[in-house]
Amino acid sequence: MLLHVKNVLTPDELRQAREILAQAPWGDGRITAGEQSAQAKNNQQLPEGCEATQLLQKMVLQGLQRHQLFFSAALPKQISPPLFNRYGGEANSFGNHVDSAVRYLRDGTGRVRTDVSCTVFFADPDEYDGGELMVEDTFGQHRVKLPAGDMVLYPGHSVHRVEPVTRGYRLASYFWIHSMVRSDEQRRLLFDMDTHLMSLRSRMGESDPAVIGLTASYHNLLRMWLEF
Known part of the structure; x- marks a missing residue:
């Protein structure tokens, strides 16, 4: 990226x-x-x-x-x-x-x-x-x-x-x-997802069910790919 x-x-x-x-x-x-x-x-x-x-x-x-x-x-x-x-x-x-x-x-x-x-x-x-x-x-x-x-x-x-x-x-x-994420491809996917999530939060708020669900998916992917 x-x-x-x-x-x-x-x-x-x-x-x-x-x-x-x-x-x-x-x-x-x-x-x-x-x-x-x-x-x-x-x-x-x-x-x-x-x-x-x-x-x-x-x-x-x-x-x-x-x-x-x-x-x-x-x-x-x-x-x-x-x-x-x-x-x-x-x-x-x-x-x-x-x-x-x-x-x-x-x-x-x-x-x-x-x-x-x-x-x-x-x-x-x-x-x-x-x-x-x-x-x-x-x-x-x-x-x-x-x-x-x-x-x-x-x-x-x-x-x-x-x-x-x-x-x-x-x-x-x-x-x-x-x-923390070695793969450039995985970082790109996470970045795209986070960018869209920030846009959704600004329009729909943090408590919208779709925002909550997508935020969970983002963090679960991050948890899967993280290296410490």
Whole structure:
């Protein structure tokens, strides 16, 4: 499932984030790439332990906490600490690759299974040329270039790339979700069901028998597919 989540960050948060990113100590993005990805990766990245990264991580995670749509779609068990990258100039692209199935946390405290990949955009589309996130699935290629503050979710197993940036800079955060429901197909069904349930509740109320029955079905499916 590929999903556009709007307004993860507020305009004020974006302003603060852009100020931090403008002074950030950018380094070679290949430092966090796997063997296969490193051959295709040509961008810049913030060091994971620097102050700028820590400030921005807190901001992104707070933004996620405000979005019911994100939780309904991803059903997160664990969120890897957000990372931050920049494309532009000589370091301007990332060729076709698949994310590693497991992300080992920098501090050695554990690992995250990368069921869902996420990108939050910090630059508006008119600030740079190129830089589209291209995600491949059975229906073909999907071109993603979203407004600043918006986020895209897509399956972690997808082949994807970032097209070369030919003007300006593409700024973004990226991270992964270990979902309580491993299967992308099952997550999609649950998300569709939850979306329709929210619509029914707004029109018919929580106490309507049909709403109660469908809510029970949703939670029983969730209970059947959950992994802890």
